Structure formats: C-alpha cells, structure tokens
Amino acid sequence: MEAKQELRRGHEARRRRDNVIASAAVVVAIALAGVLQGTVFASNPTAADYEAVKAGLSNPSASPSASASPSAPATNAPGVPAASSASGKTFNGSLVLNGGTVGVQVDGKAxxxxxxxxxxxxDQGTLKGRVCHRLTTSASASILQCGAEDATGKSDASYTWxxxxxxxxxxxxPAGTIAVARTSNNAYGNGQQFFIAYKDSTFPDDSAGGYTIVGHVTSGLDVISKIGAAGVTPGGASADDGAPVTPVTIDSFTLN
Known part of the structure; x- marks a missing residue:
C-alpha cells in the first residue's frame, strides 16, 4: 500500500513539473513573438514608406523620398541667394547630359x-559632375530627376530653401517643364535637385503644395526622351520608378 502511494506521489510530482515547464515555454514563446514583432516585422517597409519614396520628388530622395514635418522652420539656409538677385529676370543657358545639350530657360519673374x-x-559650377539618379516612366509621370551628389539620391542637407x-x-x-525637387510635405524643403518632365506629367500636391516650376526646356528635349526610352533599372521603387538604365551625369550647367 505504501509503495502504491509513493508511486502515485511520484506521478503527481512529475505532472506538476511538466506543467511548470510547459507554462514557461508558453511565456518564452510569447516573449519571442513580441521581440520579433518589434524588430524583424517592424523593419519591413510600410505602404506609407513606399508611397513617400514614390511620390517624393525629394532631394526624390528631394522626394519627391524622405518626408519632413510641415511645421519645419520657414527659413532659408546660409548661402542661399536672395530672391531679389533674380527677380524680374530671365536666364537662358544649357544643361549638358552625357554629352547631349539641352537648352533651358529659367524664369525669375514667375x-x-x-x-x-x-x-x-x-555660376558656381556646383552641379557639374553630379548625377541624374531617378527616372520615372509611367503614363502619368515621366521625369528625369537630377542634381544628386551620387546615385543614392544624396543631396546637401545644409542647403535648403x-x-x-x-x-x-x-x-x-507639361513636357519640357523644369521644376524643383523637394522633401515631402515641406515648403522649405527645396534643395539643389530638380526634375525635367519629358512627357506631360501629373503630380498630386502634398500637404505643402506642389513643386516650383522654375523654367522650361527650349531645345534638346529628345536628349532626355532617349534616356527615358531606355527605361528604369530593375530593383528600384517600382518597375517605372528608379535609376535610369543609362547612367546620367551633368557635364555642365550654365545660365546667362
């Protein structure tokens, strides 16, 4: 009898031990799931992130890529020239891309x-040697974005206006439009990047508004159209938005 009771007590002890182990395993599993949710899964791009990249004619990275608060200080960075230096004036010049010349006009009146x-x-030659890192080829938006420091779309963060x-x-x-790329949702997020529409394009306003049209192409739009026709390198933001298949460098940019 005592042997049976001792055997029963042994079974009950093992059952209690197994229950404790099972409970601990559940706790660990829940904790691990929480960690994964906060790290691996949280690192996946969200739809909002994708739309910010796609819509950002920022610095397109003059996203039209990173977003900024609409309440950012409404001031220009040091070194940005006063509007009065160009007010009422019209400048004509050229933008040379991969040896092809694009005639441009910049409108200081508008x-x-x-x-x-x-x-x-x-005048300072700042844009010489920089790249056109972004091309879009969709039916509603066909642009080449230029002025980035490198192929990643990097721009001078200290030069905003x-x-x-x-x-x-x-x-x-419209086709031939030259407009200023900027950080999303920031009217003072303009920089040194710009984009040229090589076909009629539409870009919805964001919370800050639209994009400043600074001028237009006067000749040589076919130089950009050929770059557009070559298409977008696979692996970009989408099949019709990314780095141009043909790498593009600004040979020179002059205005008189």
Whole structure:
C-alpha cells in the first residue's frame, strides 16, 4: 500500500513539473513573438514608406523620398541667394547630359527665389559632375530627376530653401517643364535637385503644395526622351520608378 502511494506521489510530482515547464515555454514563446514583432516585422517597409519614396520628388530622395514635418522652420539656409538677385529676370543657358545639350530657360519673374538659387548653382559650377539618379516612366509621370551628389539620391542637407513658387493649380507639369525637387510635405524643403518632365506629367500636391516650376526646356528635349526610352533599372521603387538604365551625369550647367 505504501509503495502504491509513493508511486502515485511520484506521478503527481512529475505532472506538476511538466506543467511548470510547459507554462514557461508558453511565456518564452510569447516573449519571442513580441521581440520579433518589434524588430524583424517592424523593419519591413510600410505602404506609407513606399508611397513617400514614390511620390517624393525629394532631394526624390528631394522626394519627391524622405518626408519632413510641415511645421519645419520657414527659413532659408546660409548661402542661399536672395530672391531679389533674380527677380524680374530671365536666364537662358544649357544643361549638358552625357554629352547631349539641352537648352533651358529659367524664369525669375514667375519664380524669383528658385531662379536665384539655380543661377547661383550654375555660376558656381556646383552641379557639374553630379548625377541624374531617378527616372520615372509611367503614363502619368515621366521625369528625369537630377542634381544628386551620387546615385543614392544624396543631396546637401545644409542647403535648403523656400518658399514654393509658381506651382501649377491643376497639378500638371507639361513636357519640357523644369521644376524643383523637394522633401515631402515641406515648403522649405527645396534643395539643389530638380526634375525635367519629358512627357506631360501629373503630380498630386502634398500637404505643402506642389513643386516650383522654375523654367522650361527650349531645345534638346529628345536628349532626355532617349534616356527615358531606355527605361528604369530593375530593383528600384517600382518597375517605372528608379535609376535610369543609362547612367546620367551633368557635364555642365550654365545660365546667362
């Protein structure tokens, strides 16, 4: 009898021990799931992240890529020229891409601050040697974005300015339009990057508004159209938005 009771007590002890082990395993599993949720899964891009990249004609990275608060300080960075230096003036010049010349005109009447910036960049040779890192080829948006420091879309974060000027009320950018790329949702997120529409394009306004149209192409739009026709390198933001198949470098940019 005592032997049976001792055997029963042994079974009960093992059962209690097994229950404790099982409970501990559940706790560990729940904790591990929490860790994964906070790290691995949280690191996946969200739909909002993708749309910010796709819509950002930022610095397209003048996203039109990273977003900034609409409440960012409404001031220009040191070194940004005054709008008065270009106010009321028209500048003509050329943008040479991979040896092909694109004639351009910059309008200081419609966009004096933007015109002052790009006249200054032209005079200083800042954009020479920089790249056109982004191409879009969709039916509604066909642009080449230029002025980045490298193929990642990097730009000078210390050179930002505003306000927005000459933004289209209908959100349409006709073929040949030259507009300023900027950080999403920031009217003072303009920088040194710009984009050229090589076909009629439409870009919805964000919370800050549209994109400053600073000028237009006067000749040689076919130089950019050929780059567009070559297409987008696979692996970009989408099949029709990414680095151009043909690497593009700014040989020179002049305005007179």
């Amino acid at each position: 966009a004096p601050q933007a015109a002052a910036v790009f006249k200054s960049l032209a 505003g306000p927005l000027e000459n933004t289209p009320k209908d959100q349409k950018y």
